[in-house]
Amino acid sequence: MARQRAVVLLSGGLDSTTTLAIAAAEGFAAHALGFRYGQRHRVELRAARRVAQRAGVPYRELSVPLDRLGGSALTDDDIPVPLGREDEEIGEGVPLTYVPARNTVFLALALAWAEVLGSRDIFIGVNAVDYSGYPDCRPDFVQAFERTANLGTRSGAEGRPVRIHAPLLRHSKAQIIRRGLELGVDYSLTSSCYAPSPKGLACSRCDACRLRIRGFAEAGVEDPVRYSPGG
């Protein structure tokens, strides 16, 4: 029997790469979807392509001009990416790297592609434990989007409900890494940094790097990604 298709949001970071491996392990024919949304850290798009290629799954990249709307350190050169020391706590509240409505936009486009593919399953690597305080990474958001998806699509209206899978929602970063390694994920292909060097080395000081570094330390595994010396 043909495997069911699933659309997997893939940024080339640690979480979405692990999510892709989980979707495949659950028996889905994964279709990876990446976005060129004006992010400064374009290096993540190269990572997403590498990851999809290694996994042997189709990869599609859509352009969505979120940078034309502005409002985030990740898409606007005039707003610096906040950097901290490795041992500092991640700040409280919604950080400057929050991109307005990003996951709503990405899930909406994943939903469009899923419908065209005849797929009823969408995977997203959001995580509400070791995370940066983004509102669109919380369980209630995922649940509300699923309901919207079922009311706003042909498949939902015709009684074939869509499921939004967020398998990492309640995992710590260390748990995510251990699960990925069990599934054979090669984390050297991934890129998490918000402010990589021109050569693509990770900064070690943005929230994403700090969460990643701590996760590998807690998992007791070496992070195969290269960091800028003295970052």
Next chain:
Amino acid sequence: MARQRAVVLLSGGLDSTTTLAIAAAEGFAAHALGFRYGQRHRVELRAARRVAQRAGVPYRELSVPLDRLGGSALTDDDIPVPLGREDEEIGEGVPLTYVPARNTVFLALALAWAEVLGSRDIFIGVNAVDYSGYPDCRPDFVQAFERTANLGTRSGAEGRPVRIHAPLLRHSKAQIIRRGLELGVDYSLTSSCYAPSPKGLACSRCDACRLRIRGFAEAGVEDPVRYSPGG
């Protein structure tokens, strides 16, 4: 006191143009948002620009490559736009002109822009009475999206809820036209047709033309738009 800003989805058709006039009449500083999504009927984009200019409101147009995903007669040249006689009923079920997840995608991008503008109000001209059977035009969908918007954004998370206004939801086409005329809408600027002639004349036979023609007839008003002779 400065007026509150609102984002208004504007396609240049009858419903969204009326919605823009309603937002202004309610005292909002409207910001119109249009989409180049690979629609065949690009003439609607010119209409949207004309309407926004006449209303004296800022207009922004974003490119979203829904045509790269396919699946609709409106974005795929290989799927013909269904045409019928004027007196035929609009078909049952979800039609071929349904664009997968379109309103979810458009509302998500409107939400992103609203957040950047510091606006908490989004207007959409969906209508569940004289409509084409699109699932993403129903009241439940609008309500579910509003909930998603409030869970997935900074403003929602910080206690400044977003409202999705759909003032035409329960209006007939004739009621919409009468309301627009009261507000001074110039319907000669609008374009509803899914399959306009190369010169931009409306076909009179697609679902959108047929709903429009019937609406003007019921309202007892002449439609100022030009139709192809013998369409």
